[in-house]
Amino acid sequence: MKAIKLDLDNYRKLLKEYLLTKDERALYQAEQFSKLSVQHNISPEEIIHVHIEALKELYPELPREINDSLNFLLEAMISYGLALQENHFLREKQLALESEIAVAANMQKTLLSTVKPCIKGLDIGAISVPANQMNGDYYHFVTDKDDTLGIALADVIGKGIPAALAMSMIKYSMDSFPENQREPSVILESLNRVVERNVDPSMFITMFYGLYNPEHETFSYASAGHEPGFYYHAAKGTFEEIKAKGLVLGATEHANYQQFVSHIRTGDCIILLTDGVTECRLGDRFVERDEFLQVIKDYIHLPAQDAVEGVYKYFERLQDFHLRDDFTLIIIRKEV
Amino acid sequence: MDFKPCVNINKELDIVGARQLGRTRAKELGFGTVDQARIATAISELARNIYLYAGKGKVCFEVIDQLDKQGLKVVASDEGPGIRDISQVMQDGYSTSGGLGAGLPGVKRLMDHFEIHSEWGKGTEIQAIKWVR
Incomplete structure (x- = not known):
């Protein structure tokens, strides 16, 4: 024709x-x-x-x-x-707007990029996927000569561009802290001041900071109102909530964060996440905690990176490939 | 050409009067049916803005003769509240999203030339020209 x-x-x-x-x-x-x-x-x-x-x-x-x-x-x-x-x-x-946002998202990716470290005796998996183009979740690994590993995980309540802008601030504040400042509670207290001074009171940031010490086989941590993670007991096949109390960042000028220490046994896992993971929605209901842990359990035998990706893909499919919130999941397994 | 130049806008029916006069002028100048309809719609929009936001005002017509072309100029003026943020009302999606119609960007599209002067508290004058093709 x-x-x-x-x-x-x-x-x-x-x-x-x-x-x-x-x-x-x-x-x-x-x-x-x-x-x-x-x-x-x-x-x-x-x-x-x-x-x-x-x-x-x-x-x-x-x-x-x-x-x-x-x-x-x-x-x-x-x-x-x-x-x-x-x-x-x-x-x-x-x-035109979309391509502008794509450029900004790309820039954010570069700014907030973190290298997943290779640490002897640890198997680390991490995934962070934004619901829209820009990510309001943030994770960062900090390594040191003594082989300790710092893990920062933060979530701005809300998503999109404002959340992403606030995240960049967290990242740069952390970079500016002195290197010997590694204690989770001290880091959160410092960040709390930064957020309190610089961010609109209507914006909340939750954060978890953990420090793994391979010599003592300990995991020290503190939380600023962050979604609790889980400790996986490999021998028993059970999960235990990583309990830590603390105000969200920026709520008051001086906040104190309690620091906790756990002993990590070989084969066990530390599972850290943001509420985009636990608050996955199935139609109009949230996924139940037990359902969620069952999904983690189904994948936890895999190498850590395969496990986080497997869990993400599972929930992505469950939600019809449409994330409602930024999704970040980190699994750290002690191998020897 | 005998030319009654203006229509006063005081009530909704006056919008129809302004359209009618504008269409007659457009026909006389030799505009085609599509352009006549476009001019009438632009006049409607301008007159309606006067009726809705200023209460009263007028719409006037002028024939423009230039060496190479002829056109119809529509001037809508009022002494209403004026427009505080012209950039905003000239933005696509501003008035249409509220269901108010084509809005000023629509008038600009319907006509070949568009000019707006407005002062907050004093009033608004909009001039729009369509050239005979």
């Missing part, structure tokens, strides 16, 4: 063909004509005009009422034509 041309001659030809034959082929071509018109931003009133002109040429004796009624239709279509143009314009604007 020939390519449809966007002109009066062609329209007249199609119209005539249809009037004579009532052929579906002509209607199909009219459909093509219609699509082409939208592509070329041709408004409906112009098509009606073409129709009137074509009709008059085919039927010079066109009754006045028919002619007038078509003019009436033309008049009635003007606003649709304007809406089409506006739509066109807004669409272009949206595309």
